[in-house]
Amino acid sequence: MNAQKHEVYKKIDAIQFGLLSPKMIEKMAAVRVITPELYDEEGYPVDGGLMDTRMGVIDPGLKCKTCGGSLKECPGHFGYITLAKPVIHIKFVTVIYDLLKCTCRECGRPLVDDRKIKMYIKQIEHVQKEKGIEAAKVKIKEIISKIKDTKVCPHCGAKQEKIILEKPTTFIEGDRKLSPIEVRARLEKIRDEDLPLFGINPETARPEWMVLTLLPIPPVTMRPSITLESGERSEDDLTHKLGDIVRINQRLQENIIAGAPELIIEDLWELLQYHVTTLIDNNVAQLPPARHRSGQPLKTLTERIKSKHGRIRHNLAGKRTNFSARSVISPDPTIELNEVGVPFVMATKLTVPERVTEENIEYLKQYIKNGPKKYPGANYVIRPDGKKRRITDELKEEIIEEIEPGYIVERHLLDGDIVLFNRQPSLHRMSMMAHYAKILPYKTLRLNPAVCHPYNADFDGDEMNLHVPQTEEARAEAEILMNVNTQIISPRYGLSVMGCIQDSISGNYLLTKYLKLPRKEAVQILYEAGVEDMSKLPHKKEVSGKEVFSVILPNDFTYIGTSKSGEKVIIENGKLKEGVIDKSSIGVESGLMLRSLHKKYGKERTFKIIGQISKLGIVVLLHYGMTNLISDSDLSEEAKKEIQEILSKAEQKVDELIKEYKDGKLKPLPGRTIEDTLESYIMEALNKARNEAGEVIERNTKEETSTLLMIKSGARAKILNLVQMSAVVGQQALRGKRINYGYFGRTLSHFKKNDLSPESHGFIKSSFKQGLKPTEFFFAAITGRDSLMDTALRTPKSGYLYRRLANALQDVKVEYDNTVRDSNNRIIQFQYGEDGIDVSKSEGGILNVKRIIEEHLAKSK
Amino acid sequence: MKKPIKHVLVPEHKKLSEKEKKALLEKFNITIKELPQILKTDPAIQGLNAKEGDIIMIKRNSPTAGESIYYRVVVSSE
Numbered sequence: 044m045n046a047q048k049h050e051v052y053k054k055i056d057a058i059q060f061g062l063l064s065p066k067m068i069e070k071m072a073a074v075r076v077i078t079p080e081l082y083d084e085e086g087y088p089v090d091g092g093l094m095d096t097r098m099g100v101i102d103p104g105l106k107c108k109t110c111g112g113s114l115k116e117c118p119g120h121f122g123y124i125t126l127a128k129p130v131i132h133i134k135f136v137t138v139i140y141d142l143l144k145c146t147c148r149e150c151g152r153p154l155v156d157d158r159k160i161k162m163y164i165k166q167i168e169h170v171q172k173e174k175g176i177e178a179a180k181v182k183i184k185e186i187i188s189k190i191k192d193t194k195v196c197p198h199c200g201a202k203q204e205k206i207i208l209e210k211p212t213t214f215i216e217g218d219r220k221l222s223p224i225e226v227r228a229r230l231e232k233i234r235d236e237d238l239p240l241f242g243i244n245p246e247t248a249r250p251e252w253m254v255l256t257l258l259p260i261p262p263v264t265m266r267p268s269i270t271l272e273s274g275e276r277s278e279d280d281l282t283h284k285l286g287d288i289v290r291i292n293q294r295l296q297e298n299i300i301a302g303a304p305e306l307i308i309e310d311l312w313e314l315l316q317y318h319v320t321t322l323i324d325n326n327v328a329q330l331p332p333a334r335h336r337s338g339q340p341l342k343t344l345t346e347r348i349k350s351k352h353g354r355i356r357h358n359l360a361g362k363r364t365n366f367s368a369r370s371v372i373s374p375d376p377t378i379e380l381n382e383v384g385v386p387f388v389m390a391t392k393l394t395v396p397e398r399v400t401e402e403n404i405e406y407l408k409q410y411i412k413n414g415p416k417k418y419p420g421a422n423y424v425i426r427p428d429g430k431k432r433r434i435t436d437e438l439k440e441e442i443i444e445e446i447e448p449g450y451i452v453e454r455h456l457l458d459g460d461i462v463l464f465n466r467q468p469s470l471h472r473m474s475m476m477a478h479y480a481k482i483l484p485y486k487t488l489r490l491n492p493a494v495c496h497p498y499n500a501d502f503d504g505d506e507m508n509l510h511v512p513q514t515e516e517a518r519a520e521a522e523i524l525m526n527v528n529t530q531i532i533s534p535r536y537g538l539s540v541m542g543c544i545q546d547s548i549s550g551n552y553l554l555t556k557y558l559k560l561p562r563k564e565a566v567q568i569l570y571e572a573g574v575e576d577m578s579k580l581p582h583k584k585e586v587s588g589k590e591v592f593s594v595i596l597p598n599d600f601t602y603i604g605t606s607k608s609g610e611k612v613i614i615e616n617g618k619l620k621e622g623v624i625d626k627s628s629i630g631v632e633s634g635l636m637l638r639s640l641h642k643k644y645g646k647e648r649t650f651k652i653i654g655q656i657s658k659l660g661i662v663v664l665l666h667y668g669m670t671n672l673i674s675d676s677d678l679s680e681e682a683k684k685e686i687q688e689i690l691s692k693a694e695q696k697v698d699e700l701i702k703e704y705k706d707g708k709l710k711p712l713p714g715r716t717i718e719d720t721l722e723s724y725i726m727e728a729l730n731k732a733r734n735e736a737g738e739v740i741e742r743n744t745k746e747e748t749s750t751l752l753m754i755k756s757g758a759r760a761k762i763l764n765l766v767q768m769s770a771v772v773g774q775q776a777l778r779g780k781r782i783n784y785g786y787f788g789r790t791l792s793h794f795k796k797n798d799l800s801p802e803s804h805g806f807i808k809s810s811f812k813q814g815l816k817p818t819e820f821f822f823a824a825i826t827g828r829d830s831l832m833d834t835a836l837r838t839p840k841s842g843y844l845y846r847r848l849a850n851a852l853q854d855v856k857v858e859y860d861n862t863v864r865d866s867n868n869r870i871i872q873f874q875y876g877e878d879g880i881d882v883s884k885s886e887g888g889i890l891n892v893k894r895i896i897e898e899h900l901a902k903s904k
Numbered sequence: 905m906k907k908p909i910k911h912v913l914v915p916e917h918k919k920l921s922e923k924e925k926k927a928l929l930e931k932f933n934i935t936i937k938e939l940p941q942i943l944k945t946d947p948a949i950q951g952l953n954a955k956e957g958d959i960i961m962i963k964r965n966s967p968t969a970g971e972s973i974y975y976r977v978v979v980s981s982e
Contacts, residue, residue, distance in 0.1 A: 860932065860933075862932060867938075868938055869938045869939075869940075870938055870940060871940070873972075873973065873974060873975065874972065877968050878966070878972075888968075
């Protein structure tokens with residue numbers, strides 16, 4: 044809004060960094076600070092003190108003596124103090140050290156001859172132009188290390204002495220201490236034309252400015268004092284520190300004038316150096332940090348900028364936002380995929396500014412009448428002149444009388460308002476999508492379970508954020524670019540990221556595989572799933588599940604695919620003719636039918652169909668029920684026998700292997716020891732046994748139990764989980780091997796030393812239903828604990844790895860000529876992905892050429 | 905002169921002629937600076953007699969595209 048009022052009259056063209064010269068410090072200062080006193084008896088700031096009103100004001104009543112502005116208008120002005128003796132700037136110690144080492148103590152020239160100086164400077168320029176500033180810095184370091192130990196000056200022949208830096212700020216030459224005055228004198232001697240050798244631009248940074256003679260005093264506005272409840276004033280940390288400096292500076296000055304002994308002056312000088320150093324950085328390794336009386340360290344300039352709570356990461360990068368909300372999420376399959384359930388309490392706090400027009404004035408008046416507490420109400424009214432007024436019980440009537448077209452009413456969030464919904468970590472663009480608000484009771488944010496996958500959300504306590512766009516432009520942009528239905532196809536693998544999960548899949552599987560239901564009931568189910576047009580449902584007394592499912596599909600839809608178990612799925616002209624609907628048709632990241640629908644009918648239609656299919660699955664289960672029974676993991680007598688046989692055979696095999704090994708007959712696999720070979724053979728045999736057990740179970744079930752139905756439809760669990768429940772838990776693997784830790788030569792004291800048998804190395808013969816033996820349980824606990832630790836440690840590590848990768852690749856893009864280039868226009872790939880395929884327009888990264896041709900031929904016929 | 909490594913995993917490296925080089929730079933509307941680089945001392949281009957500024961064409965087998973062509977410009981290790 045401010046942009047409209049203010050004209051742009053100054054534009055930044057370039058930024059130049061440099062050092063402040065003493066002249067500049069004096070020029071930009073409004074005050075010379077001479078006294079450590081802050082306020083006089085009446086509590087007014089003292090002239091020439093640290094709170095001088097010429098440096099800006101922090102009291103609402105006072106006016107700045109420099110610019111005449113009040114608290115809000117005056118930006119503050121710098122002051123300065125003249126230091127009685129110069130001190131070294133802590134942040135430039137390393138630069139000063141390099142300069143001292145590399146220049147002559149007599150003539151101030153670099154310790155190489157003129158020809159080489161010229162050559163080095165040229166080299167640095169070249170490197171900077173070719174490879175950038177970082178490479179130039181490395182080059183300069185190289186040069187410095189080359190010339191720093193030169194013994195005799197090639198220009199004047201003076202002998203050089205070794206200079207040591209005694210941290211933090213003392214320089215020692217030979218056995219004599221160099222005072223900052225001497226240091227400054229040496230830096231002054233360095234010629235302008237030699238400075239590029241050290242990467243210094245003499246126009247903006249003369250080296251002697253790194254030794255401070257004047258100290259700029261930051262404006263009062265950046266170190267405001269706080270008035271406590273008791274009426275006492277509490278000064279900012281910076282003011283405290285500056286007070287110390289002014290005080291010591293004064294004492295040093297007095298002592299110099301009085302002609303005090305050298306020793307006292309030295310001490311005071313050192314103290315001044317300490318105070319100036321801690322003003323700039325209170326975390327210097329060799330110095331004790333300056334503290335409050337309470338003992339807590341002062342926060343000075345560096346601490347204000349640096350690290351997590353510093354200005355940059357906390358205030359600049361870490362902006363907070365209004366009109367946003369956060370809460371625990373929970374599922375609600377009854378709302379649309381692109382809706383989000385917003386609790387009442389949030390809806391009364393989150394507002395949308397609505398401009399009053401002739402058309403909406405009546406209902407906006409009603410909102411104002413309802414006020415901020417009653418939903419749907421309004422919280423604020425903004426007058427055309429920009430004044431904002433809160434709607435209160437007392438002001439209500441007055442505001443209703445007052446408003447006319449041109450006013451803005453901040454009304455409560457209503458059903459259908461566009462909001463942005465987000466879950467961290469926001470790793471891809473689907474992590475933040477635009478939803479339509481739906482105001483619901485209770486206190487959690489609600490989302491349709493079909494959109495869990497793009498957000499990677501579950502409901503074990505996840506929280507999500509919600510933002511309300513405040514301008515018409517933002518809303519339009521969100522609706523067009525970020526709407527959930529624009530994000531159905533993942534740009535990463537070209538399949539739908541939204542689709543059916545869990546019971547939506549098993550419901551559709553149950554429906555299309557087994558069910559036959561009275562037409563009346565079918566209509567009921569379809570209606571509950573959000574279908575209103577029943578004309579496609581055949582007029583028979585009893586309809587099949589396939590016919591019910593077909594009602595949702597478009598009339599001209601033809602699709603041929605395979606189901607999860609490998610059978611054909613045939614849809615012809617919108618009718619499911621053959622096969623069952625399971626994960627590979629409607630699941631996330633695998634639903635090929637969804638991909639096909641999207642290609643033929645576009646995002647809106649597909650979006651609607653996904654919603655209806657997922658709802659249909661749930662409604663079917665609501666009508667027919669699905670329960671996991673303990674008896675689902677029962678085995679028939681034959682199956683039990685067969686599995687027992689498989690297991691004992693496997694054990695026999697292992698015994699044979701062990702015998703072979705002990706007899707020395709076992710041949711090692713290439714690149715492995717005999718022991719490793721034995722281990723891998725044993726693992727193989729045992730795993731094979733478990734897989735065979737799975738096949739037996741699958742083969743032996745006469746009817747599909749609920750557990751098996753879930754497995755077959757791909758809704759949840761694998762056959763392995765059922766095997767573990769009903770037959771055998773299997774080998775426990777630790778880092779890809781059998782368990783081999785514990786006592787000397789054995790895993791537990793229950794076994795003999797050097798026992799190689801399966802049961803002593805973590806093979807669990809029992810099933811979960813039977814229950815585990817103590818040793819087996821212990822082995823399960825070992826691997827369980829290990830995998831728990833592993834996930835806990837791996838998640839942050841891989842997250843950081845991904846973050847670094849994402850940051851490194853953030854401005855790499857595909858150009859119009861299909862090359863992949865970085866921000867410097869450098870080519871990374873000559874053809875995107877080496878094949879130039881836009882994955883989001885493919886099916887799982889593959890272009891099905893055969894199908895395209897067939898479709899094209901069919902069209903041209 | 906050392907021979908380039910003969911191994912199935914080392915893709916074919918070929919030096920472009922001046923004419924081809926010009927055509928390539930024109931095709932992508934770039935200067936040599938925008939090309940990926942290869943060290944002059946890289947074992948794969950020993951025996952090609954490549955100088956700094958030459959462009960090497962690399963033919964690779966690609967899991968997505970069958971065969972893909974890549975270009976690198978020869979640079980010295982400095």
